[in-house]
Amino acid sequence: MANPASEALDELERQLPLFGDARAVDGNGSGLSNPARLTLGEAARIIRDAVKDKSYRATSVGQLVGRYLRWFRNEYGATPSTLRDYEAVLARMSLTLADKEPIEVSVDDLRDVIDLWGERSPRTRQKVTSVVRAFWSWAEEQGHIAISPAARIRRPRAEKRVAPLLPADARPRLLTVAKHPRDRLALFCLLLLGVRRGELAGIQVRDFDAHRCSLRVYGKGRKERVLPLRGPVLAELRLFLSSDLPHVGRPPEPDDYLLYPTKRVYDGRGPEGQQKLAVRAYPRKRPSPQAVHRWWYRQLEAAGLVGRGVTHGLNMHLARHTFATELRRVAGIDAASQALGHSDLNTTLGIYGHRDQTDLEAAMERYASWLEQQREDGIVPPEADD
Template sequence: METLTLAAAARMIREAVKDRSYRATPLGLEVARYCRWKRNEWGATDATMRDYEASLAKLALFHADLELSGLEPPVGTERLRECWDHYWGERSARTRAKVRSIWVDFFDWAVRERGMRGNPARALAAPKRRDVRRDPFSASFVAQVIAAQSYLPDKLGVILILRYALRRAEISRVRFGDFDFERRQLVVAGKGGRVRLIPIVDEAFWRDLGAVELELQPARTDFLLAGRRRLWHGTRYYHSRGLKPRSVHTWWYDRLEEAGLAGDRESGTRVGLHMHRGRHTVATDILRQTGNIVAAQRLLGHLDVKTTVDAYAQFDAADLARVLASMDREEEVAE
């Protein structure tokens, strides 16, 4: 009798997630129902559904013999802990917290619509995240990246990341029809399907965008960031199909390479300059220049200003020193 190796078992699990054969399990059937609700009624994006389904598929495969009733608390909570530890025990607190959040949402749905008695995921303690410092980019870094871009749509994309704090998924979805020349605004489809209006106050941006539209004559549904193919005589751009969110990471480091700030694709040096730091840069700049944290919250699209304050706006010792020095000067003037 042939022995099933750990490698073969891991491969089987990956394939079951990929081809959705996990849905043959009792719990997998419930995950399928939940995914249909989440996509069609709640309005989750494709990117959100990929994350949610991957986490729930592993849960369904880990407990392939159980139905929803087998995961009711308190026993169900312990069974979730087993799965959590098996797949994500060595992962970061951020990743484990994300998985917990997905499970909470799934079992809330199961309680509401499938008659499950209690949510076993709510008893799981949210992992404490370590205090990770995320330094903003310097002003010279921002200027160098923007100035180096030879393809104008790429330059506009870089500006939207470094000056207007768009997320990776958001920038991948920006279409030419989302720009409102009359109101000088961009309509952004944000996280969780929320839509926000971003005022673009840089007139040079609108001049460049006008030049792009005059040259390319894009349809309103064409994407700002183009899919592309490198040929021996240059690069061919396909704005009709755009970039997938996971391809934006490569696009970003290509932009840094063009600016001489990162290695090429084969060098292995493309780390440490993640585009998400652009959001930290924008929030920090707003705080330093205006002190208006609510404006930073609105621009970044956070529901809670605490997220902006705690995780994005960096206020270091030098900033504090300037505030204290300013207070001293005001006292001297008063005397």
């Protein structure tokens, strides 16, 4: 019977030419004396280290990747998070093609690279394919190669999935238990405006305009959009601006963040010698994504939507999906796309353009009303109902 670990190692050896020459990674030939005996864990460590210390750039393709990432940052304006995502893919490609010059890379070589993600979801393979194609298109445009070997590679078809939503009663339960205007306003930003977690973390008091009834948010790539404030969110904003901030003891100021971090600090000892703790707030400091995540699950726990201490299972992004789905039903896909900050309508259509059960129920309601009107007008006799 075949050994699964041995088979996996053989597959990794086939996909990673660096097994044949450790110098392709460390650049000085001082690697392991027999690379063919590398374990899977050692191979994974080599790949991680090569990305971390940039040693993958010792390969010919890796040198070109370094130039591409510099162009991508300085001229295209890619954000740090986008650069990290691209480098993770391109570094692995460089190691896989360590024994080749850029002009020697073929379409089959790149298909072998993409196959490294063969067990991942179609959506992940779509992203990997897009990164690989973008890099080689740039190499062709810049004159490093004559023709992009990735030009004939197609992105895999991703499965169409219905965007998951929050439970139907989540909004009233969350807003009922949130006592402070600050928390309620942050929940309104998620539930009625559809902001992302990173956008929520970056909201400062100055971004709200109570006179123009709007909120300015900065999305992916620092893209800016202005969201109109209407209904209860506007009333909650005015209450927030006139209330003292939690653990701060003063009204909000323009430089304050909406969800600022707090920390428990030592505050002396009590009458019986017990240690006392106080909460210190940092309203001028942006909260980390992890802090916003914990805040969200505290709200869910208070509303009884998750159990005590649970920090997974009801992702914050579900609030964005719920908002987008409801807005699309009421105002159409174009309005949803603009509110979400999508630069391409196809992005919105791919996630929220489908018709779901609620759409069908509403259509049948309209059809039943139309039939009833036809009967009242004498156009459809009662016996024709079947």
